[in-house]
Amino acid sequence: MEHRQGPLTEALFYILLAARRPIHGYGIIQEVAEMTAGQVTLGPGTLYGAINLLLERGWIVLYSAEVGSRKKKEYVITDQGREVFAAELRRLRTMAENGKKMEDDL
Numbered sequence: 001m002e003h004r005q006g007p008l009t010e011a012l013f014y015i016l017l018a019a020r021r022p023i024h025g026y027g028i029i030q031e032v033a034e035m036t037a038g039q040v041t042l043g044p045g046t047l048y049g050a051i052n053l054l055l056e057r058g059w060i061v062l063y064s065a066e067v068g069s070r071k072k073k074e075y076v077i078t079d080q081g082r083e084v085f086a087a088e089l090r091r092l093r094t095m096a097e098n099g100k101k102m103e104d105d106l
Helices: 010-018 025-035 044-057 079-103
Strands: 060-067 070-077
Touching: 010 025, 010 044, 010 079, 025 044, 025 070, 044 060, 044 070, 070 079
Parallel strands: none
Antiparallel strands: 060 070
């Protein structure tokens, strides 16, 4: 298993989250914009660069689906991707808990 260093970028975090079920690229863009109320918008260059990185690392896989008469490229998170995502979620929760300690002093 590849061990990552450092935190996930916002794009990688949300792409992994969106890929919890098979989803195509444009669907990822839409879902991320919806779940963040438009605060995070992924452009095609960012999206497909990130998808290629996630594929290389084995954190997502290509999941082809027949849609009508054509094949559509969809992506889905792997078990390794779920582990990476869970580790990042723990890291973010710890940061938020530590930040709460400071709230009274602000």
